Amino acid sequence: MNDISFIAAGALVGFIVGLTGVGGGSLMTPLLTMMGVPLHTAIGTDLLYAAVSKTGGAIVHHRHRNIDWRITLTLAAGSVPAAALTVYALANWFPDANSYKHILTTALGFMLLVSALSILLRPAIQRRLAQRKTSSWGVRAWVERHTQLLTIIMGVLLGVLVTLSSVGAGVFGVMVLVSLFPALKMIKVIGTDVTHAVLLTLVAGLGHMSMGHVDWPMLGWLLIGSLPMIVIGTTLSSRLREDIIRPILGTTLLLLSVRFIFA
Structure with missing residues (x-):
């Protein structure tokens, strides 16, 4: 593939991310594999792409005090060690990427x-x-009593699965936070999720880099294409109805999941 193709891929994913707020990993890794990039390289490169592209958002959320650092660090207490151990397992328990x-x-x-x-x-x-939220629902009450432990456990799960797939740090992370902290304002859910995603994808991406799974020129072209389009997509997002965008995007990811599960 030539450089223009990767710039175009970055632009497409960046525009959709800006439009919908969905993390790029859900789209970037499948797209790169369909363009002929080896899966392990697509995952490693996409993890660092996510870390870089989400950093700006994390900085903005920090300035506006939209980050709950206690929750962020609790999630990271599970996800960051899990990501590092997952990379260690891949590097030491298997002879090569094909295995x-x-x-x-x-x-x-x-x-x-x-x-x-x-x-x-x-x-x-x-x-x-x-x-x-205000009821004595049994499951909700149990979750509230064990919120910190469950947050760490979900962090571990995210750490393993995001390191193996580059997908879920954003979308799945939001669902974890919404489920465990229903009283948290949505803007704080998003700010906390984005910040945690930067930490997780950075550690996981550096781990993949240590195994030679990052294509640096490709990463540069993807960022060149995506960063301006994220801004454009974000600007246009307020003009489109979320109840139209969500089913289209969700169905697209559902079809992509079938392709990889049965590959």
């Missing part, structure tokens, strides 16, 4: 499926949680 390709493929398909369901079902889940 664990099936693990990456399955993880990618699974996380695309989870992301699709998160997008499609999020409004219904939020409504249900809002209805139960």
